[in-house]
Amino acid sequence: MLTERQLEVVLSVVYEYIKSGESVGSRTLSRRYLTGHSSATIRNEMSDLEEMGYLKQPHTSAGRIPTTQGYRLYVDTVLQRRESLTPSVDWTKLLRDHREGIEGALESATEILSKISNYVGIAAITTIDDIKFQKVDFVRMGERVVLLLVVLNGGLVHQKIINLPWDMSQDALDDLSRRVNFFAGSSWNEVKQSIMEYIMGELSSYKNSCEVALKELEGVILTPSVKVFTGSKSHMFNLPDFQDLSKIQALFSFLEEERSITDLISSCSIDGMNVLIGEENEILEMKNSSLVATTSISNGQKALIGVIGPDRMDYENVISAIDKVLQVLGLDSEGEFK
Amino acid sequence: MLTERQLEVVLSVVYEYIKSGESVGSRTLSRRYLTGHSSATIRNEMSDLEEMGYLKQPHTSAGRIPTTQGYRLYVDTVLQRRESLTPSVDWTKLLRDHREGIEGALESATEILSKISNYVGIAAITTIDDIKFQKVDFVRMGERVVLLLVVLNGGLVHQKIINLPWDMSQDALDDLSRRVNFFAGSSWNEVKQSIMEYIMGELSSYKNSCEVALKELEGVILTPSVKVFTGSKSHMFNLPDFQDLSKIQALFSFLEEERSITDLISSCSIDGMNVLIGEENEILEMKNSSLVATTSISNGQKALIGVIGPDRMDYENVISAIDKVLQVLGLDSEGEFK
DNA sequence: GTTAGCACTCACACCACAAGAGTGCTAATA
DNA sequence: TATTAGCACTCTTGTGGTGTGAGTGCTAAC
Numbered sequence: 213m214l215t216e217r218q219l220e221v222v223l224s225v226v227y228e229y230i231k232s233g234e235s236v237g238s239r240t241l242s243r244r245y246l247t248g249h250s251s252a253t254i255r256n257e258m259s260d261l262e263e264m265g266y267l268k269q270p271h272t273s274a275g276r277i278p279t280t281q282g283y284r285l286y287v288d289t290v291l292q293r294r295e296s297l298t299p300s301v302d303w304t305k306l307l308r309d310h311r312e313g314i315e316g317a318l319e320s321a322t323e324i325l326s327k328i329s330n331y332v333g334i335a336a337i338t339t340i341d342d343i344k345f346q347k348v349d350f351v352r353m354g355e356r357v358v359l360l361l362v363v364l365n366g367g368l369v370h371q372k373i374i375n376l377p378w379d380m381s382q383d384a385l386d387d388l389s390r391r392v393n394f395f396a397g398s399s400w401n402e403v404k405q406s407i408m409e410y411i412m413g414e415l416s417s418y419k420n421s422c423e424v425a426l427k428e429l430e431g432v433i434l435t436p437s438v439k440v441f442t443g444s445k446s447h448m449f450n451l452p453d454f455q456d457l458s459k460i461q462a463l464f465s466f467l468e469e470e471r472s473i474t475d476l477i478s479s480c481s482i483d484g485m486n487v488l489i490g491e492e493n494e495i496l497e498m499k500n501s502s503l504v505a506t507t508s509i510s511n512g513q514k515a516l517i518g519v520i521g522p523d524r525m526d527y528e529n530v531i532s533a534i535d536k537v538l539q540v541l542g543l544d545s546e547g548e549f550k
Numbered sequence: 551m552l553t554e555r556q557l558e559v560v561l562s563v564v565y566e567y568i569k570s571g572e573s574v575g576s577r578t579l580s581r582r583y584l585t586g587h588s589s590a591t592i593r594n595e596m597s598d599l600e601e602m603g604y605l606k607q608p609h610t611s612a613g614r615i616p617t618t619q620g621y622r623l624y625v626d627t628v629l630q631r632r633e634s635l636t637p638s639v640d641w642t643k644l645l646r647d648h649r650e651g652i653e654g655a656l657e658s659a660t661e662i663l664s665k666i667s668n669y670v671g672i673a674a675i676t677t678i679d680d681i682k683f684q685k686v687d688f689v690r691m692g693e694r695v696v697l698l699l700v701v702l703n704g705g706l707v708h709q710k711i712i713n714l715p716w717d718m719s720q721d722a723l724d725d726l727s728r729r730v731n732f733f734a735g736s737s738w739n740e741v742k743q744s745i746m747e748y749i750m751g752e753l754s755s756y757k758n759s760c761e762v763a764l765k766e767l768e769g770v771i772l773t774p775s776v777k778v779f780t781g782s783k784s785h786m787f788n789l790p791d792f793q794d795l796s797k798i799q800a801l802f803s804f805l806e807e808e809r810s811i812t813d814l815i816s817s818c819s820i821d822g823m824n825v826l827i828g829e830e831n832e833i834l835e836m837k838n839s840s841l842v843a844t845t846s847i848s849n850g851q852k853a854l855i856g857v858i859g860p861d862r863m864d865y866e867n868v869i870s871a872i873d874k875v876l877q878v879l880g881l882d883s884e885g886e887f888k
Numbered sequence: 889g890t891t892a893g894c895a896c897t898c899a900c901a902c903c904a905c906a907a908g909a910g911t912g913c914t915a916a917t918a
Numbered sequence: 919t920a921t922t923a924g925c926a927c928t929c930t931t932g933t934g935g936t937g938t939g940a941g942t943g944c945t946a947a948c
Contacts, residue, residue: 235910237909237911238910238911239910249921250921250922250923251910251922252921252922252923252924253920253921253922255910255911256912256920256921258911259911259912269910269911271928271929271930272910272911272928272929273910273928273929273930274909274910274911274929274930275909275910275911313697313710316711346689347687347689349687351684351685351701359701359707361687361699361701361707363697363699367691367697367711369707369709371650371651371707372651373650373651373654373705382734396720444803444806445802445806446799446802446803446806447803449795449798449799449802455795457787457793457795458787460787461788464783464802465782465784465785468782468783468784573940573941575940575941575942576941576942577940577941587890587891588890588892589891590891590893591890593942593943594890594943596942597942607941607942609898610897610898610941610942611896611897611898611899611940611941611942611943612897612898612899612940613940613941613942
């Protein structure tokens with residue numbers, strides 16, 4: 213168990229290291245944070261804390277930097293003490309005019325988070341079980357080629373090109389759409405049966421094509437799909453943590469793979485603020501980086517908004533920034549549009 | 551005017567420099583390319599060519615590297631010698647062949663180009679004058695909130711959230727959609743008048759809201775919009791041209807701004823293969839980079855597919871890669887490519 | 889016009905050296 | 919017993935000198 217003073221040493225090292233980016237020496241601490249103690253005393257404490265796993269030295273005879281465990285202690289303390297701070301930025305203004313629907317809103321959110329955190333904002337939205345559709349549209353693009361548009365309940369729009377075995381006129385397709393849309397808001401399993409009956413009856417001349425169309429529709433609705441958004445990234449080059457080409461390349465190629473981001477996201481199991489620090493991440497490319505993100509579920513969709521940055525991240529600011537963005541988006545309360 | 555031998559020197563320097571990435575000396579040339587001449591002779595030629603602006607020295611007493619003018623000579627020679635492959639591409643076919651519509655097809659194209667060229671594939675599609683719509687849909691998302699979906703003639707899908715002054719039921723919205731869709735395929739100016747009349751008559755109870763809705767629709771249809779896609783980029787870190795952090799940051803932040811890419815694209819005026827080398831680019835961040843891209847117009851849309859890389863780019867490969875990608879996208883009717 | 893020869897230049901890698909920051913340890917101190 | 923001052927030691931970083939190799943420019947000979 214840590215003494216009060218030891219805790220203070222760890223927190224000070226983390227705080228100072230986050231601020232400066234350089235390893236923290238005993239003298240700095242004794243002058244700025246623990247003014248009542250000499251550097252020698254603190255040196256002894258630091259030595260003990262290194263043995264306990266909270267601090268480490270980048271090389272012999274350098275100052276100390278936090279380990280993942282040290283960051284963890286800091287973050288847990290911060291999260292415990294957290295009070296919603298007053299925003300220094302006019303968020304509402306930034307997000308008010310997201311005219312591009314939920315996807316546009318998430319994209320704006322990542323952009324804002326990138327800007328104010330100086331790290332990389334990310335967001336994702338995925339459908340979870342028993343999603344309902346709000347509107348379906350079949351648009352004839354050419355002979356036997358149809359564009360399928362599906363608006364899901366939360367406002368997500370999916371599009372897919374499908375090929376039919378037999379050509380259908382736009383009128384016939386409209387007929388089909390109308391029939392399907394009659395069930396808008398019901399869950400797919402309820403819908404399926406009655407539509408099939410209808411096809412067998414009134415639309416039987418297009419039976420094959422309709423079956424294909426509905427099969428595709430079912431695929432779009434039932435297949436859980438993820439959409440990922442990332443904010444601007446190029447300012448990461450300026451961080452001292454990424455002066456090394458290979459490090460920043462690792463991060464960038466990681467962020468480029470949608471697949472790897474969805475993996476990362478799936479490790480956010482807590483319903484609320486998730487903080488994954490450095491080595492706590494399963495994924496190799498993230499061992500040097502951290503993820504702070506909140507998840508929230510509404511309308512059959514799970515959304516995630518967060519920030520990826522170096523493990524030497526300004527967790528306190530990032531956490532409150534995410535809080536504020538969520539608040540403005542209204543995602544923490546209801547997934548409805550205002 | 552250049553002598554035969556001078557031309558050969560320039561082309562050899564460009565070729566060798568593209569291959570090796572290091573400045574090319576007179577001895578290398580005399581041994582590998584112009585075996586009939588001594589290094590001293592070539593030194594003299596190089597000195598002349600430097601004065602003429604085709605070559606330059608990174609520093610005194612180093613070998614020569616091409617100037618923009620040198621690259622230009624090389625590219626023009628290559629382009630002249632190339633057997634012209636399928637020059638025009640039917641973009642509409644692209645759409646049919648890909649599961650995710652034209653946007654998905656373009657995205658795949660950038661991914662493929664990134665992979666096979668080792669630079670960055672880019673693509674863009676933009677509407678040009680008098681675009682026609684194929685289908686319009688108004689979907690009620692909440693009180694006075696409507697999702698507007700527009701499918702343009704080429705298969706581009708636009709979505710936008712609009713706010714109405716008065717609430718409209720989904721039935722009323724369907725009514726409106728149906729009426730608008732009656733004119734699918736006509737140009738907007740023809741449509742506008744008759745729809746307005748209809749609103750004034752039969753839909754007059756929703757007059758205000760309908761006017762707003764149509765105004766927004768008009769905006770979506772008439773405002774020229776650009777969609778930009780970029781392929782994977784992180785392999786660019788491996789190029790010797792971007793070992794400098796500041797250079798690669800410049801490129802990445804450039805590629806991150808959709809705005810700047812559209813600017814770049816608009817400078818591709820030739821209908822066919824455009825090559826913009828280094829300083830030929832208007833844009834500051836591209837002075838060190840080059841763009842190779844083809845444009846083509848069909849269905850009221852202008853599409854572009856190309857590659858961005860360092861000015862020391864393997865133009866020959868890139869040009870044939872783009873040719874090939876276009877060919878595959880245009881000819882393969884089953885549409886699955888990897 | 890072409891070539892051999894030679895002096896010169898510059899980038900780069902290597903080394904030694906000094907300065908500075910910070911540690912660990914020991915002995916003195918409250 | 920806990921704390922502190924003092925000191926030797928370690929390691930990074932920056933700097934200047936030096937040697938090497940690649941390549942040029944120039945001149946004189948072919």
